[in-house]
Amino acid sequence: MRKLIILSILTTLFLFIACNPQGIKENRLNAYDMELKLDPAFSTLSGRQTVTYYNNTGMTLENIKFNLYMNNEKFGGIKILNVYGANVERSEITGEGKNILDVRLIKPLGKNKRTAISIDYIVTLTENKLRTGYYDGRYNLANFFPIVCFYSDGFIEGVYYPWGDPFVNEAANFNVKITLPSEYELAHAGQLKNKRAADKNIVYTIEHRKARDFALCAILDGKTVKSSVGGTEVISVAKNPTQAEAALNIAVSAIKTFSEYFTPYPYRTFTVVCTAYSAAGMEYPGLIFIDERLKDRDLEAVIIHETAHQWWYGLVGSDSVNHAWMDEGLAELSVMLYYILNDRRSDADRYRFYAEAGLNSFKELSGYLNISIDMNKSLAEFSSEYEYIAVAYHMAFLMFAEIYDEMGGKAFQRAIRGYIRRYGYRMATPDDLKRVLPLQ
């Protein structure tokens, strides 16, 4: 009996070590300390943030660049009011669309050294159903703050393409304080550390660790429901309480299924918010936006897909600008796996059939239009959203599904757990994925 217990402890320990991503040193991640204020009366979000930048580039840096995704024709824009810090010499807005903030340092920053940069800004929100904006009392607040450009032989300047998720971010730590009118319900990523009333406002203090991004959504008179699964608090926010319940149940089931098959969910909380969002769903680490018009099967499939991104993008990062097929293909495969693992084979077959039909109709069109079908095109190279979906979603999904068929569920699970273990909280390349799966 005792032996069995010891064996069981050792097995659990082995599984824990075998399945958990290799340790990353949290104190080597960039840290964002943000104070935000949402002012619906003026359609603005004002912010003051201090970024403690840790130089893990292996190079000495004379400047640090930030993406300003809000400076795009789709959005109202971000105005940088002030940039300061003990090591800040000067800053300028660059890039064709004024989408880059370039901060020059007084003293070059050596390898493995850190420096703090503070930025005050104001974001103008416009009426839309996109990642950032408002519509009928719903405020989608994502990609609004200056975020450090990903470094790979220089800072990569992000461009907001009309399709895809044009974001490549490293894991970072976030401490966020946000003030908003008390009649708004806040959906946020991360753990709520404090919530207090202040005049007619509510002030939330939130912490989010080892996350590639930080997003929020405020809904006028929204409703929140909660549950928990395997140590993860699952939260659902929507205008309609029935929809909040439906989304919660799906999210709980998806977190449970993927935590068991892949590895435990990487954050302490998971929030799904049904909001005014025109592109079905959007993933952020610890928070997903879902189009509130979705119902039944579509609501379920989109929530499962966006939940799977918590592993494919959230935990294992990849370049979604140049290799969008990596996280989108695995997220689509995960939807099929979800159905299989929950004994819903006909739903799995149906999901695969739709992808095959979608890809085949694009192939016919591509023949007429002489478009080359290539999964490794960058977002800039796709001719349309139709091509992007056919290739990065359907084609990649079907490739992974074939590999799953060939390997079988158990072997595939072992391989994919190895992928997470090696690349969790890091950035994986196509070659890294080829090391664990027999890709062509």
Ligand SMILES: [Zn+2]
């Ligand atoms: Zn996706």
